[in-house]
Amino acid sequence: MIDGRTIDHVAIVVADLADAERRYASLGFTVRYRERVEDQGVDIVGMRAGDGSIELLRPVAPDSPLVRYLGDKASRLHHFAYRVPDLDAELKRLAVQGVRLIDERPRRGAHGNLIAFIHPSETGGTLVELCQPPDPHG
Numbered sequence: 283m284i285d286g287r288t289i290d291h292v293a294i295v296v297a298d299l300a301d302a303e304r305r306y307a308s309l310g311f312t313v314r315y316r317e318r319v320e321d322q323g324v325d326i327v328g329m330r331a332g333d334g335s336i337e338l339l340r341p342v343a344p345d346s347p348l349v350r351y352l353g354d355k356a357s358r359l360h361h362f363a364y365r366v367p368d369l370d371a372e373l374k375r376l377a378v379q380g381v382r383l384i385d386e387r388p389r390r391g392a393h394g395n396l397i398a399f400i401h402p403s404e405t406g407g408t409l410v411e412l413c414q415p416p417d418p419h420g
Contacts (some may be wrong), residue, residue, distance in 0.1 A: 306346045
């Protein structure tokens with residue numbers, strides 16, 4: 283079940299990843315990871331400050347939907363991600379309730395997470411990601 287108290291991260295699409303990383307570092311964020319997620323077409327820098335985490339997303343292809351989403355801005359809020367303990371079970375629960383989903387099955391996301399998105403029409407226009415961190419024992 284979604285625990286509204288457990289925001290995993292806030293994702294921000296950026297035009298210039300190095301510049302965005304510098305800006306957030308000046309606010310006290312430190313880099314936790316850098317990676318490319320090929321099937322999503324993004325380079326990602328995960329950063330943390332205190333209990334808060336952000337993911338800076340830079341589209342790698344000029345025809346990416348994220349390029350159109352960003353437009354002529356330097357950065358733009360993309361989604362909120364909530365941590366869930368069992369993503370597959372949560373997606374099934376939401377589907378039974380008739381919640382419109384972008385992803386009906388989990389897929390691989392950044393930092394080893396399994397992810398799935400709820401359609402923005404369910405939240406009044408805000409994109410919400412559900413994520414399940416990798417099993418530290420598995």
